[in-house]
Amino acid sequence: xxxxxxxxxxxxxxxxxxxxxxxxxxxxxxxxRIVNLAHGGLxxxxxxxxxxxxxxxxxxxxxxxPVVGAALFAVGCxxxxxxxxxxxxxxxxAVIMATLALAMILEGVNALVWGSExxxxxxxxxxxxxxxxxxxxxxxxxxGFVVAGALLLGLYLLLNRTWLGRSVRAAALNPSGAALTGIxxxxxxxxxxxxxxxxxxxxxxxxxxxxxxxxxxxxRWIGIGLAVxxxxxxxxxxxxxxxxxxFGIAETLTTTYxxxxxxxxxxxxxxxxxxxxxxQGIFGRKVREDTVSA
Amino acid sequence: MKAILxxxxxxxxxxxxxxxxxxxxxxxxxxxxxxxxxxxxxxxMASGWNIMGGYTGYISLGQSxxxxxxAYTTALSADWLSISPFLAAPLGGVTAGLxxxxxxxxxxxxxxxxxxxxxxxxxxxxxxxxxxxxSVTNGSHGLSFDIPTWDIAFANWPFYYLxxxxxxxxxxxxxxxxxxxxxxxLMAIRDDEQKAASIGINTPVYKLAGFIASSVPIGIAGxxxxxxxxxxxxxxxxxxxxxITLVLAALLGGVGTLWGPVLGAxxxxxFSQWTNYQFTGPDAGSWRLVLFGGVLLVVVxxxxxxxIPEVQARLRKVxxxxxxxxxxxxxxxxxxxxxxxxxxxxxxxxxxxxxTSKPLLEVSGVGKSFGGxxxxxxxxxxxxxxxxxxxxxxxxxxxxxxxxxxxxGLRADTGGVLFDGKPIDGLNxxxxxxxxxxxxxxxxxxxxxLTALENVVAxxxxxxxSGLRAPAMTGAEAAKGQELLDFVGLGDYRAQPVGxxxxxxxxxxxxxxxxxxxxxxVLLDEPAGGINPTQIEQMVGLIRELNRAGTTFLIVxxxxxxxxxxxxSVRVLAGGHCIAxxxxxxxxxxxxxxxxxxxxxxxxLQGTEASS
Numbered sequence: 001x002x003x004x005x006x007x008x009x010x011x012x013x014x015x016x017x018x019x020x021x022x023x024x025x026x027x028x029x030x031x032x033r034i035v036n037l038a039h040g041g042l043x044x045x046x047x048x049x050x051x052x053x054x055x056x057x058x059x060x061x062x063x064x065x066p067v068v069g070a071a072l073f074a075v076g077c078x079x080x081x082x083x084x085x086x087x088x089x090x091x092x093x094a095v096i097m098a099t100l101a102l103a104m105i106l107e108g109v110n111a112l113v114w115g116s117e118x119x120x121x122x123x124x125x126x127x128x129x130x131x132x133x134x135x136x137x138x139x140x141x142x143x144g145f146v147v148a149g150a151l152l153l154g155l156y157l158l159l160n161r162t163w164l165g166r167s168v169r170a171a172a173l174n175p176s177g178a179a180l181t182g183i184x185x186x187x188x189x190x191x192x193x194x195x196x197x198x199x200x201x202x203x204x205x206x207x208x209x210x211x212x213x214x215x216x217x218x219x220r221w222i223g224i225g226l227a228v229x230x231x232x233x234x235x236x237x238x239x240x241x242x243x244x245x246x247f248g249i250a251e252t253l254t255t256t257y258x259x260x261x262x263x264x265x266x267x268x269x270x271x272x273x274x275x276x277x278x279x280q281g282i283f284g285r286k287v288r289e290d291t292v293s294a
Numbered sequence: 295m296k297a298i299l300x301x302x303x304x305x306x307x308x309x310x311x312x313x314x315x316x317x318x319x320x321x322x323x324x325x326x327x328x329x330x331x332x333x334x335x336x337x338x339m340a341s342g343w344n345i346m347g348g349y350t351g352y353i354s355l356g357q358s359x360x361x362x363x364x365a366y367t368t369a370l371s372a373d374w375l376s377i378s379p380f381l382a383a384p385l386g387g388v389t390a391g392l393x394x395x396x397x398x399x400x401x402x403x404x405x406x407x408x409x410x411x412x413x414x415x416x417x418x419x420x421x422x423x424x425x426x427x428x429s430v431t432n433g434s435h436g437l438s439f440d441i442p443t444w445d446i447a448f449a450n451w452p453f454y455y456l457x458x459x460x461x462x463x464x465x466x467x468x469x470x471x472x473x474x475x476x477x478x479x480l481m482a483i484r485d486d487e488q489k490a491a492s493i494g495i496n497t498p499v500y501k502l503a504g505f506i507a508s509s510v511p512i513g514i515a516g517x518x519x520x521x522x523x524x525x526x527x528x529x530x531x532x533x534x535x536x537x538i539t540l541v542l543a544a545l546l547g548g549v550g551t552l553w554g555p556v557l558g559a560x561x562x563x564x565f566s567q568w569t570n571y572q573f574t575g576p577d578a579g580s581w582r583l584v585l586f587g588g589v590l591l592v593v594v595x596x597x598x599x600x601x602i603p604e605v606q607a608r609l610r611k612v613x614x615x616x617x618x619x620x621x622x623x624x625x626x627x628x629x630x631x632x633x634x635x636x637x638x639x640x641x642x643x644x645x646x647x648x649x650t651s652k653p654l655l656e657v658s659g660v661g662k663s664f665g666g667x668x669x670x671x672x673x674x675x676x677x678x679x680x681x682x683x684x685x686x687x688x689x690x691x692x693x694x695x696x697x698x699x700x701x702x703g704l705r706a707d708t709g710g711v712l713f714d715g716k717p718i719d720g721l722n723x724x725x726x727x728x729x730x731x732x733x734x735x736x737x738x739x740x741x742x743x744l745t746a747l748e749n750v751v752a753x754x755x756x757x758x759x760s761g762l763r764a765p766a767m768t769g770a771e772a773a774k775g776q777e778l779l780d781f782v783g784l785g786d787y788r789a790q791p792v793g794x795x796x797x798x799x800x801x802x803x804x805x806x807x808x809x810x811x812x813x814x815x816v817l818l819d820e821p822a823g824g825i826n827p828t829q830i831e832q833m834v835g836l837i838r839e840l841n842r843a844g845t846t847f848l849i850v851x852x853x854x855x856x857x858x859x860x861x862x863s864v865r866v867l868a869g870g871h872c873i874a875x876x877x878x879x880x881x882x883x884x885x886x887x888x889x890x891x892x893x894x895x896x897x898x899l900q901g902t903e904a905s906s
Contacts, residue, residue, distance in 0.1 A: 100538055
């Protein structure tokens with residue numbers, strides 16, 4: 001019983017971090033209908049940046065989040081301005097291939113700059129933990145969960161309480177309609193992409209502390225990110241938060257009761273099953289599809 | 295055969311095959327032999343991908359899974375059955391086909407981006423399985439093949455010739471698909487899958503056949519390639535990089551063209567080998583990733599259509615310079631009841647088996663809600679055989695929803711529909727069109743990248759092997775399509791992609807497309823909406839002509855003068871059910887109708903005549 005509860009607690013803590021780590025992917029997909037496969041590479045770039053800051057200046061990885069987030073925001077602006085803006089001329093295939101191309105370039109650059117050997121960020125509290133009864137709460141995971149929750153709350157407020165957020169939601173629902181009401185969709189897309197990448201950066205700082213990482217760890221994270229997006233109903237932030245928690249629990253329980261080798265299969269099984277059985281995700285609603293949108 | 299050999303392109307292809315066949319004996323250097331083997335492999339994979347990604351529009355990032363599955367199947371069955379891997383390679387094709395079947399089932403519910411994600415996940419999952427299912431796949435240690443027994447001097451020859459043969463067969467198949475009605479059906483699915491279903495295309499069967507065709511060559515190639523490598527590394531066999539490389543080849547050469555993927559393979563593979571040679575040392579892999587990603591990005595951003603379509607577009611521009619286009623020319627007018635009337639074969643004979651006393655369409659008590667919104671609520675109406683029946687009503691009264699229920703796009707919550715005396719509620723879109731039910735859309739839905747003739751010919755009246763194999767642009771069906779285009783006055787536009795036609799012209803093409811199915815009942819959703827008065831008159835003429843030949847019409851229309859002159863009988867929808875039915879004269883003086891739709895200040899149109 002304790003093992004089960006412990007597994008669920010680990011799963012929830014991990015799920016919170018997964019929610020943040022995939023929020024950028026969800027946001028960009030929800031607004032721009034782009035599956036940003038560069039996501040894994042960006043996450044790793046942020047983790048390596050956190051490592052360098054920590055090594056160079058001793059900056060705590062959690063305090064590095066604003067710096068790394070700002071740096072990744074700038075990266076997002078550059079990528080959108082020079083690449084994503086032009087990628088949709090060739091249709092769905094071209095857009096996804098463009099993000100894949102970025103993923104390859106990022107992984108290569110990460111490896112050239114930081115090398116291929118495993119890196120880890122180990123602040124003094126990395127092995128400490130809190131205890132509630134027999135349940136163990138690792139400090140790093142708790143910090144990560146709290147920071148992730150705060151950032152996601154900030155994102156929620158940004159989308160629902162600000163003018164920018166309203167433009168973003170309008171552009172997501174109907175880009176040409178939004179453009180007609182005076183919203184500069186191109187700018188909204190730029191902001192969305194950059195904010196999405198910045199959130200990815202924040203998550204990168206957290207996962208740098210969770211486990212050792214290499215440039216190709218990004219592959220695993222893109223699988224997790226896609227699983228969460230799919231579970232959440234492709235583009236819904238609230239849905240992907242719930243999806244991330246479900247997924248975090250599913251993964252820790254698989255590790256606990258099956259094996260960690262098969263836990264790597266969980267995201268892909270989740271993606272395939274959800275898209276086959278319930279393409280609208282676990283909480284997604286079906287919308288009327290028969291009306292023609294001109 | 296003679297006709298084929300008279301074309302210069304056929305001679306170029308034959309010369310190319312002859313030259314490639316001569317390479318192993320003439321060029322002893324194994325470097326070039328090895329490179330060509332890899333080029334053939336990539337060309338097979340890219341051409342296979344092209345059937346799914348190019349013709350059908352289902353972009354797969356998991357295509358290299360078929361290679362891995364084929365290679366593993368071949369290695370295991372060669373071992374278990376103690377046969378040569380060459381004999382076992384076709385079994386690799388079989389498992390690849392089975393995997394494609396699963397993927398085909400997946401497309402029952404997913405398309406577009408969701409499908410891309412499914413294929414990506416499938417590849418990654420199979421990679422994990424190959425790595426962890428040690429009892430069968432030997433896990434991370436991989437599988438090895440027996441060492442070849444033939445003379446080392448000819449070491450590469452069997453691989454070379456078998457892959458060349460397989461490439462030739464794959465291209466022959468790809469060409470065959472493109473030039474048959476099956477291929478037109480796949481391309482129709484790419485442009486608008488639901489519309490394709492509504493003109494009689496059994497989309498799941500088409501996609502399944504397309505996916506299997508796209509995967510089997512890759513599975514067989516996987517077996518041959520595995521033997522060529524003599525060792526299977528699970529990470530390499532299920533690598534996403536292989537998928538990316540083959541999609542890059544197809545994109546570079548030209549997605550959806552026959553030769554594009556081959557051209558792409560001949561460019562990408564030597565480039566890849568060159569980078570192998572250029573970069574050495576510990577950072578080589580990283581530099582290759584950056585370089586490959588960079589090339590991919592350049593292709594996607596600056597040449598998204600690929601080389602072959604780009605060159606074709608340039609050539610077309612050069613050739614078209616100085617000649618007047620068709621645009622701006624007036625439509626050919628339809629001679630009323632004259633020689634260019636409705637084609638003979640459209641005339642519905644008064645067959646004695648049909649019970650003509652019963653209505654052709656009987657809608658009884660149909661209800662449909664979206665969430666809390668009851669769009670249709672106990673809607674009952676009939677359409678008499680041989681009539682032109684109008685369906686009018688205010689916006690939101692459920693007219694288009696009723697059409698969507700009739701054509702199978704939506705399922706009714708309650709009630710049922712009898713067509714020709716038989717219930718059709720459980721039928722798919724294509725089955726309904728095979729029964730003789732056709733419809734057009736309020737905003738035209740055509741396959742924008744197909745030509746006018748291809749759009750018309752795409753419709754099928756049933757699923758049969760001979761139908762799938764029939765040539766698309768020659769023969770009886772194309773002649774019928776041409777007749778129909780002539781009938782609607784657009785014969786000269788047959789070779790134009792319909793995406794470039796005007797809205798009014800598209801409406802006429804959509805009508806011709808529906809007629810190809812030889813329907814007994816045609817549902818027209820606002821045929822006069824958004825087109826000019828001359829075209830409305832033309833449309834009215836066509837409908838009358840067709841009705842004289844025996845076709846029944848149910849027309850949703852807001853243009854009241856048109857409804858009242860054209861229709862012999864009118865049904866009025868309001869609040870989700872039929873509030874009135876009768877002749878135009880009766881309906882336009884019905885107080886209920888005046889209140890719900892026409893308005894109290896509506897003045898009845900005098901002297902209208904029923905046309906049926």
